Amino acid sequence: MSLELFLLLAAALLAVGLYGALSQQSIVMIMMGLELMINAVIVAAAAFWFYTSADRPDGQVLVLVAVAAMAVEMAMGFAVTTAIFRARDVDMVDSAADLKD
Amino acid sequence: MVQTVVFAICAVASVAAGVAVFRVDSMARATLALLASFVFAAVTLLLLELSYLGILVVLMMVMEMMIMVVFMVMYMMNPAGLMPMTMVHNNRGALAISIGVFVALAAGILLLPWPTPGPPAPGDPTRDLAEAIMGSKMLVMMVIGMVLFATMVAATVLATDRGRYDRYGDDLRRREPDDPIRGGVGR
């Protein structure tokens, strides 16, 4: 095991998540892609902590922040989805494109 | 050696489960595949001696995915995947971008000189983390706390369809809220 291997895992997870976030039409599926990307951040931050600065807790705090970001993303994502769905019965990003007007 | 094998299995399984999320038709299977991806990634955290954070990720992800699955089933047509379906836009472009990102990141990872391993953790990493967030990094935790509180309020406001005027009447004079289902504490 080395830092490079962990970073490769993180890069792969990030790429998969990015594909999902870019290609999916449903808001819920897009959020799954975002979660995968945040998971990549968690793995990368933990690996950086272990291999470069295990004597300082900074990397661990970064992992905690990423976990909290995940929770916030999910709660707000579902709340917005629910609000949009109530207002116009859609859950696809393409159908909500007029929100930019 | 054992650790390397475990890491290899978990890394491959994590990415494979991540890919499966966007390949399967059933929304339940997609959510549980995402959960599997998180759990395998959490095992690699355990290999890094982050026992607390690794188990925390498992704990949180199980709960989060179970909430997510409710919304998946609620908002997707054909949630059980009884018929094949694809709901994607610009599939080729997304595929090209994400492969490009992975190649660029991998090239950077393999070509850049990374710092040599530093000193190991002096004591119990969990205790280090606890003392950091209650000491030097307290500001971070306070901000996270405020953000989470704001999220709770904002999410409730966005998601609820009955405001206080619905519950307490137009002039807010009703003593007992008019709820479709009464709660458990006698209101």
Place this chain on the structure above:
Amino acid sequence: MGESAQSMPLWGVVLLPVALLLLGYWAAAWSAVLTARAAGTPALGALAAPARESARLLVQQRRTVPGADPLLWRVGGAVVPVAAVLAVLVVPVAGRAAGDLSVGVVWFNAMEVLIWAAVWTVGWGANSVWGLVGAYRFLAQGLAYELPHMFALITAALGAGSLRVSDIAAAQGGLWFAVLMPVAFGVYLVSSLAMAYWGPFDQAVGRDLSGGAAAELSGVDRLVFCVGRYLMLAAAAAMAVPLFLGGGAGPLLPEWAWSVVKTAAVLALLVWLGHRLPTVRMDRFTEVGWVVLVPLTLLQALVVAIFVLVGW
């Protein structure tokens, strides 16, 4: 992962699931005795009822449902007993646990939350309306009991100043945590009932849904699911002993015997409560959980924290 030097010998690790199964049988038999007493039939004969029911389920042919998701259905049912066994890995017997993790309390919590995924998956996989309604009921109930449960666990860890379960048991030399933090202990018992969907919190597999999440289960699948439920109840009772009841401390008998006696007693209490109390709707329990139990457990944690700061 920070195991302590005093880990359990290998035969102990093998014996642990067997001991959990025996405790689970004790819970099932006691439940059958209570049912028989209420029905006025001989109580002694009910002691063998779980064995008879298991044999019947073993030879019963499995039914299938059109449109079911067999993979998720079977895996979900199997996760229930597996999660229970994994959860007791951190429970110390005679001062030694199979895996005495430095974060044992968090481990127990994570394994116990697996039940959410298991019950939901079982309910979903059957492609039955009753199953899915039961599954959703359990998720709602989970949101109600999980936070008070976490605060109760954390309060015990706070009192001992450690997340390691054997440290928590050892910290109760003078006075059991059940006496020092009665609110946390009570909430822990309530959440134990809720996490095993037992007793007043059994709406997820309720009779009004013809079995809820378990409605379509039959044969071996049903056996695994039901055994897992008793194992989960037993695991929760076993964890209560080191957390709140002083671990293996007691006069005369050896430590492991006291652990078993206390676990069996807590288990009997839980099963009895489940038979005595009327079923609680989870929409009502949710409000109780968030409006009453969460503030109570927070206050309890605050009191314990102050005590720890001033040094008891």
